[in-house]
Amino acid sequence: xxxxxxxxxxxxxxxxxxxxxxxxxxxxxxxxxxxxxxxxxxxxxxxxxxxxxxxxxxxxxxxxxxxxxxxxxxxxxxxxxxxxxxxxxxxxxxxxxxxxxxxxxxxxxxxxxxxxxxxxxxxxxxxxxxxxxxxxxxxxxxxxxxxxxxxxxxxxxxxxxxxxxxxxxxxxxxxxxxxxxxxxxxxxxxxxxxxxxxxxxxxxxxxxxxxxxxxxxxxxxxxxxxxxxxxxxxxxxxxxxxxxxxxxxxxxxxxxxxxxxxxxxxxxxxxxxxxxxxxxxxxxxxxxxxxxxxxxxxxxxxxxxxxxxxxxxxxxxxxxxxxxxxxxxxxxxxxxxxxxxxxxxxxxxxxxxxxxxxxxxxxxxxxxxxxxxxxxxxxxxxxxxxxxxxxxxxx
Numbered sequence: 001x002x003x004x005x006x007x008x009x010x011x012x013x014x015x016x017x018x019x020x021x022x023x024x025x026x027x028x029x030x031x032x033x034x035x036x037x038x039x040x041x042x043x044x045x046x047x048x049x050x051x052x053x054x055x056x057x058x059x060x061x062x063x064x065x066x067x068x069x070x071x072x073x074x075x076x077x078x079x080x081x082x083x084x085x086x087x088x089x090x091x092x093x094x095x096x097x098x099x100x101x102x103x104x105x106x107x108x109x110x111x112x113x114x115x116x117x118x119x120x121x122x123x124x125x126x127x128x129x130x131x132x133x134x135x136x137x138x139x140x141x142x143x144x145x146x147x148x149x150x151x152x153x154x155x156x157x158x159x160x161x162x163x164x165x166x167x168x169x170x171x172x173x174x175x176x177x178x179x180x181x182x183x184x185x186x187x188x189x190x191x192x193x194x195x196x197x198x199x200x201x202x203x204x205x206x207x208x209x210x211x212x213x214x215x216x217x218x219x220x221x222x223x224x225x226x227x228x229x230x231x232x233x234x235x236x237x238x239x240x241x242x243x244x245x246x247x248x249x250x251x252x253x254x255x256x257x258x259x260x261x262x263x264x265x266x267x268x269x270x271x272x273x274x275x276x277x278x279x280x281x282x283x284x285x286x287x288x289x290x291x292x293x294x295x296x297x298x299x300x301x302x303x304x305x306x307x308x309x310x311x312x313x314x315x316x317x318x319x320x321x322x323x324x325x326x327x328x329x330x331x332x333x334x335x336x337x338x339x340x341x342x343x344x345x346x347x348x349x350x351x352x353x354x355x356x357x358x359x360x361x362x363x364x365x366x367x368x369x370x371x372x373x374x375x376x377x378x379x380x381x382x383x384x385x386x387x388x389x390x391x392x393x394x395x
Contacts, residue, residue: 004068004179008113010171011075012137014164015106018082018099019047019219019343021144023227023245027238028157029095037228037362039092041351043099044224048344050103055337058108062329066181067112072172078105079168087161105168110134111333112179118320118328119182126320127269128260130313138253141222145249149242198331204322206389210382211315211335212342214277217284217375218309219343220350221302222248225371232363234295244299251303255310260317269318270391273311277383280308284376291372292365312339321392349374 022029022040029035035043054074061070082101089095110133117129151160198204221229226245230236236244255276263272283305290297316335323331350371354362361367 004175005113005116007171007174007178008071008109008116009133009136011071011079011106011109011175012113012133013140013143014075014079014168014171015102015109016138016140017144017148017164018079018102018106018140019044019051020141020223020245020249021148022099023222023224024145024149024238024242025152025157026224026227026231026241028152029092033089033092033095035092035095036359037224038351038354040095040227041224041347041354043092043096044220045344045347045351046096047099047103047106048219048340048342048347050100050344051107052337052341052344054104054107055111055333055340056330058111059330059333061108062111062115062333063327067108067115068175068179068181071108071112071179072176074108075105075175076169076172078102078107080105080165080172083161083165083168087158087165110137111329111336114316114332115329116182118332119325123317123320124264127263127314127317130316131256131258131260131310134310134313135253135257138249138256141249141252142246145244145246146239146242147246149238153239198323198327198334201322203390204319206386207315207319207335208338210273210277210386211312211338212345213378213382214309214311214315214342215339216342216346217280217379218248218252218305220346220375222252222306223343224347225350225368226302228363229368230295230298233292233365233368234298236295240295244295244302247299248302248306251306252310255307256313258307259311259314263314263317268391269314270386270389273314273318274383274387276308276311277379277386280305281376281379281383283308284372284379288369288372288376291369315339318389346375346378 022044026040029040058070078101082098082105085094085101086098089098113133114130117126121129222245226248227241230241230244259272263269266272283301287301316332319331319335353370357367
C-alpha cells in the first residue's frame with residue numbers, strides 16, 4: 001500500500017505538471033505551431049473542463065469500483081496517450097486534444113487519494129493529509145516551470161513530452177499492481193443515495209461558490225497567463241518566465257501544506273479559509289492597480305497569491321464533514337468538479353477577453369489589469385457567500 005500511495009503522489013505530480021506547463025511553452029509553441037495566447041488559454045481551459053466533467057463518473061467509480069483500477073486505467077489512457085498526442089502535435093488543435101486527454105488522465109488521481117484518506121484516517125487529519133499530498137504532488141507544478149524550460153532548451157519540447165508519456169505508463173502500472181482498495185462493510189453495501197441528497201444540505205451548497213473561485217485565479221495565472229503577461233509587459237524570455245513561475249509553484253505547494261496546521265492552530269476551518277481568500281482577493285486588487293510596476297513585484301505578488309490561494313484541501317475537509325461514508329467518493333468529486341470547473345470557466349472567459357481585445361490590446365498592461373480585477377472580484381464574492389455557511393454540521 002505504501003508503494004500505491006507513492007504512485008498516487010507521482011500521479012498527482014503528473015497531473016499538476018499537465019495543468020500548468022503551457023505557460024513556459026508559450027514562446028516555443030507560438031514560434032513552431034503558430035499558437036496564440038488565446039489558443040493556449042482555450043487549450044488550458046479544455047484541460048480543466050474535461051477534468052471537471054470527469055469528476056461525476058470518477059466519483060461513481062470510486063464508490064463502486066474502487067480507486068485502483070479507476071486511477072490506473074485513466075492515467076494510462078489520458079496521461080500517457082495525451083503526452084503522445086502532444087509530442088506529435090502540428091497545430092494548436094492537436095494541443096487542445098492533448099490537453100483534453102491530460103484532463104482525463106489526471107481526473108481520478110487526487111480524489112483517489114482523498115477517498116483513501118477519508119476511509120482510513122480520522123477526519124481531523126484530513127486537511128493535513130490532503131494538503132501534504134497536494135504539497136508533494138505540487139512538485140509537478142515546480143517541474144513545469146524552470147526545470148521544464150531548461151529541458152526544452154536542451155532537448156526540445158517534443159522529446160520532453162515523449163519522456164513524460166513513458167513516465168505516465170510506468171506510474172499507471174505501479175498503481176495497478178500495488179494500490180489497494182479500502183474494504184467496505186456490510187452496511188455500506190446496502191446503503192443507497194444520490195448527489196441530490198447532498199445538494200439538499202444548505203451548508204454544503206454554500207461551499208460551492210468559493211470552491212468555484214478559490215483555485216481558479218492562481219491556477220489560471222500559473223497554468224498560462226503568467227507566460228504572456230511576463231513576456232508582453234516585462235519582456236521576459238522562456239527561462240525568465242520559468243524562474244518566476246517556479247517561485248509561484250513553490251509558494252502554492254507551501255500554502256497547500258500550511259492550511260491544515262493553520263486551521264488546527266486557530267481552531268476554525270471557516271476562519272482560516274475566509275482570511276486566506278480575502279488576502280488573495282486584496283493582492284489581485286493591488287495587481288489591478290499596479291499591473292506594470294516591475295517583474296520583481298509581480299513575482300512577490302504571485303508567490304503570496306500562491307500561498308493564500310491554496311485553501312482547496314481545507315474546503316474539501318469542511319465538505320467531508322457533511323458526507324455519509326458510502327458517498328465519500330461522489331461527494332468529494334462533486335466539490336472537485338466546482339474547483340476544477342472554475343478554472344476551466346476562467347480560462348475560457350479570459351481567452352474570450354483576449355480575442356475580443358485583439359492582438360494589440362491584449363498585449364498591454366491594461367488588458368492584464370482587467371484579468372486581475374476579474375480574479376479579485378470573483379474571490380471577494382465567493383468569500384461573502386461562504387461567510388454565511390455554518391462552522392460545523394448541524395447535529
